[in-house]
Amino acid sequence: MLETLLSPKEKLKIKIAARNLSFFYGDHQALFDNNLEIPENRITAVIGPSGCGKSTHLRIYNRIFELYREQRAEGEVVIDGVNILDRNVDVLELRRKVGMIFQRPTPFPMSVFDNVAYGMRLHFKLRKSEIAERVESALRGASLWEEVKDKLNGSGLALSGGQQQRLCIARTIAAEPDILLLDEPTSAIDPVATLKIEELLLSLRKRFTIVIVTHNMQQASRISDFTAFFYKGRIVEHDTTTKIFTNPSNKKTEEYITGRFG
Amino acid sequence: MRETDDCIRRPVFFRKLLNAVMWLLSAAGVALAVFCMLWILWSVIRNGAGVIGLDFLFCGSKPPGEPDNGVGNAILGTVFITLTAVVIGVPAAFAGGVGLAIYGQNSRIGNLIRFSVNVMMGLPSILAGVFVYALLVVTTGHRSGFAGSLSLAIILFPVVMRTTEDMILMVPAAVHESSLALGMTRARSVLCIVCRSIKGGLATGILLAVARTAGETAPLLFTALWSDAWPWHYFTQPTANLPVLINEYTTNSPSEEMHAMGWGAAFLITITLLLMNLALRFICREKKHA
Numbered sequence: 407m408l409e410t411l412l413s414p415k416e417k418l419k420i421k422i423a424a425r426n427l428s429f430f431y432g433d434h435q436a437l438f439d440n441n442l443e444i445p446e447n448r449i450t451a452v453i454g455p456s457g458c459g460k461s462t463h464l465r466i467y468n469r470i471f472e473l474y475r476e477q478r479a480e481g482e483v484v485i486d487g488v489n490i491l492d493r494n495v496d497v498l499e500l501r502r503k504v505g506m507i508f509q510r511p512t513p514f515p516m517s518v519f520d521n522v523a524y525g526m527r528l529h530f531k532l533r534k535s536e537i538a539e540r541v542e543s544a545l546r547g548a549s550l551w552e553e554v555k556d557k558l559n560g561s562g563l564a565l566s567g568g569q570q571q572r573l574c575i576a577r578t579i580a581a582e583p584d585i586l587l588l589d590e591p592t593s594a595i596d597p598v599a600t601l602k603i604e605e606l607l608l609s610l611r612k613r614f615t616i617v618i619v620t621h622n623m624q625q626a627s628r629i630s631d632f633t634a635f636f637y638k639g640r641i642v643e644h645d646t647t648t649k650i651f652t653n654p655s656n657k658k659t660e661e662y663i664t665g666r667f668g
Numbered sequence: 669m670r671e672t673d674d675c676i677r678r679p680v681f682f683r684k685l686l687n688a689v690m691w692l693l694s695a696a697g698v699a700l701a702v703f704c705m706l707w708i709l710w711s712v713i714r715n716g717a718g719v720i721g722l723d724f725l726f727c728g729s730k731p732p733g734e735p736d737n738g739v740g741n742a743i744l745g746t747v748f749i750t751l752t753a754v755v756i757g758v759p760a761a762f763a764g765g766v767g768l769a770i771y772g773q774n775s776r777i778g779n780l781i782r783f784s785v786n787v788m789m790g791l792p793s794i795l796a797g798v799f800v801y802a803l804l805v806v807t808t809g810h811r812s813g814f815a816g817s818l819s820l821a822i823i824l825f826p827v828v829m830r831t832t833e834d835m836i837l838m839v840p841a842a843v844h845e846s847s848l849a850l851g852m853t854r855a856r857s858v859l860c861i862v863c864r865s866i867k868g869g870l871a872t873g874i875l876l877a878v879a880r881t882a883g884e885t886a887p888l889l890f891t892a893l894w895s896d897a898w899p900w901h902y903f904t905q906p907t908a909n910l911p912v913l914i915n916e917y918t919t920n921s922p923s924e925e926m927h928a929m930g931w932g933a934a935f936l937i938t939i940t941l942l943l944m945n946l947a948l949r950f951i952c953r954e955k956k957h958a
């Protein structure tokens with residue numbers, strides 16, 4: 407559906423395609439028949455009022471919801487041509503490929519260096535010098551290197567909130583994923599640090615496919631190429647960010663982005 | 669905007685009164701607790717500190733009146749008994765707690781295990797003694813320090829297991845989820861990330877449990893009992909230990925000297941626990957911002 411909306415010049419490869427996706431918390435159905443196509447190397451923003459199912463939707467992409475016995479997804483999520491909800495898909499490899507950053511920064515209780523090296527060592531067999539190189543490049547990639555290069559052996563918990571969140575991003579990109587999922591990554595962080603993270607995401611766009619949930623309309627319009635509007639577990643509208651914010655076709659979308667509810 | 673005059677105001681006085689009453693009640697509770705602790709501490713120090721000396725710490729126990737009388741054998745026996753109990757009980761309980769935290773949430777078997785552990789925790793300690801008495805003392809025909817260790821391990825086990833599980837579950841789900849999201853397995857996430865972030869609390873919880881069990885007397889009366897010898901035959905013979913010593917010397921002996929030594933042993937245990945608590949506090953405070 408998305409492809410038809412794009413100008414032919416912008417023929418994008420679809421990285422993630424959710425098809426007829428429904429989700430249940432026990433008996434409570436939280437998502438209804440979601441269809442969403444997410445283009446490669448673009449930033450897609452997911453917006454919508456609280457409780458509409460944004461997090462729920464995102465947490466299907468790396469199957470993190472499987473941690474909870476009573477939660478279950480129906481339908482398909484196709485990433486690079488494979489339905490990742492299929493039982494045969496290896497979840498550990500999936501999670502390397504699809505990184506996730508959470509609302510509150512969650513640095514591990516270890517040094518800055520080890521925070522980044524840990525996930526890397528999990529997936530790759532590396533020599534010591536290679537590890538150091540990759541840690542540096544991940545920290546540079548997360549625009550954190552200059553701030554922490556003198557305290558690599560200090561605890562990750564001793565950094566500021568914004569730095570901690572960038573550390574989590576560095577840790578995630580060190581595992582060399584294709585996709586970054588971010589669930590309100592800046593809502594617990596001050597405005598200046600937020601702008602830093604936004605710049606960072608824009609710079610990461612070349613390497614990764616990024617999906618970001620946000621409650622901040624300015625943020626969505628500043629950084630995203632596409633926007634999906636969720637309402638009560640359904641995807642009401644999905645289009646280019648420009649279109650959504652200037653000329654939404656759905657009345658609910660318009661009401662939401664102009665701040666009349668949510 | 670609504671005019672405040674519209675509605676009837678509740679008088680502030682009663683809220684303030686209630687607040688004052690609650691404050692008084694809690695202050696009284698705190699004062700009572702502190703008073704009891706200081707009183708116990710004071711009687712232990714007044715009666716027990718005097719006998720502490722090199723003889724007392726390093727000589728074995730002897731019948732009253734003999735020279736070089738001490739409690740060294742009981743100190744060593746308590747160390748043997750407690751350490752073995754820790755070796756038997758703590759690793760298994762820790763593993764059980766971790767397993768319960770990972771696989772036992774919202775599951776029937778998990779709930780069954782949790783229920784059993786809770787019941788075990790509520791059992792009077794004397795039952796652990798009787799149980800090991802029937803299991804080991806009657807069958808082998810002799811009491812031993814090891815039997816004492818086993819009974820203490822049985823008391824230790826449920827406490828450590830629940831402490832471990834509770835502590836793990838207190839860690840915000842986001843920590844566990846974010847390590848899973850990096851591609852860790854659940855076991856690795858819990859052992860390497862979650863437990864690491866609470867290691868100070870876990871160590872405190874486990875050590876407090878150990879410290880409390882180390883003072884259990886009832887199970888030792890059935891198992892290790894008492895001996896004037898040094899505990900070299902820990903596996904096969906009754907073994908000296910501090911709790912039973914306190915019990916015997918203070919209540920079962922007519923001799924003033926033994927009363928004093930009983931108090932001395934009580935003093936020793938109290939001071940050891942106090943120091944252990946303080947040390948743990950110090951270590952854990954350092955860990956927080958390191």
Ligand SMILES: Nc1ncnc2c1ncn2[C@@H]1O[C@H](COP(=O)(O)OP(=O)(O)OP(=O)(O)O)[C@@H](O)[C@H]1O
Binds near residue numbers: 434461462
């Ligand atoms: N663990 C859970 N158990 C049961 N229901 C849940 C659970 N988590 C979320 N829900 C329900 O699913 C629906 C969607 O929740 P979700 O967290 O995905 O919303 P959201 O769009 O991310 O909201 P927010 O913007 O507040 O983060 C809500 O109705 C919520 O009550």
Ligand SMILES: [Mg+2]
Binds near residue numbers: 589
């Ligand atoms: Mg959410």
